[in-house]
Amino acid sequence: MNTQDKIREQLANDKIVLYMKGTPQFPQCGFSAKAVQLLGACGAKFSSYDVLSDPEIRQGLKEYSNWPTFPQLYVNGELVGGCDIITELFQKGELQQLVAKAMS
Amino acid sequence: MQPEDIKQMIERGLPGARVSVTGDGHHFEAEVVASEFAGKGMIQRHQIVYGTLGGKMGNEIHALSLRTLAPDE
Numbered sequence: 001m002n003t004q005d006k007i008r009e010q011l012a013n014d015k016i017v018l019y020m021k022g023t024p025q026f027p028q029c030g031f032s033a034k035a036v037q038l039l040g041a042c043g044a045k046f047s048s049y050d051v052l053s054d055p056e057i058r059q060g061l062k063e064y065s066n067w068p069t070f071p072q073l074y075v076n077g078e079l080v081g082g083c084d085i086i087t088e089l090f091q092k093g094e095l096q097q098l099v100a101k102a103m104s
Numbered sequence: 105m106q107p108e109d110i111k112q113m114i115e116r117g118l119p120g121a122r123v124s125v126t127g128d129g130h131h132f133e134a135e136v137v138a139s140e141f142a143g144k145g146m147i148q149r150h151q152i153v154y155g156t157l158g159g160k161m162g163n164e165i166h167a168l169s170l171r172t173l174a175p176d177e
Contacts, residue, residue, distance in 0.1 A: 068162035085146045
């Protein structure tokens with residue numbers, strides 16, 4: 001399976017997926033830590049993948065989504081955004097709605 | 105990489121945009137006001153700005169916090 005197929009499969013398997021640096025327990029970057037914290041505040045159940053431990057996925061995602069940085073949040077297979085967008089959506093109350101809808 | 109370099113790259117890629125950038129050489133914050141953003145969602149707006157920075161985003165530029173606005177926002 002090539003990297004793009006692997007990404008598609010990961011996104012198909014779970015409704016809420018966070019690609020991040022490190023793990024939710026031990027984030028390796030402040031922006032990834034913030035994304036985890038905001039998803040937690042929304043009560044989101046999500047899968048996460050550590051791009052630092054998987055260089056192929058890290059590079060493959062940049063091409064898959066045309067998005068150069070991490071974290072990257074996907075809901076129902078669609079890129080929602082990075083830390084800035086996640087924060088903005090949370091402040092507007094829209095992240096909570098998005099998460100609730102995906103988990104219902 | 106200095107804030108001024110990033111400002112110039114964004115301005116070259118988005119002629120007519122109003123751009124302000126601050127940062128410490130690794131982490132930057134930018135506010136970009138451009139007519140190209142009108143009618144577009146946040147993902148597309150960020151992708152437009154990333155596009156002006158070529159391959160530097162995620163490499164030389166570790167992090168760029170973006171605020172993207174259309175002129176009437």
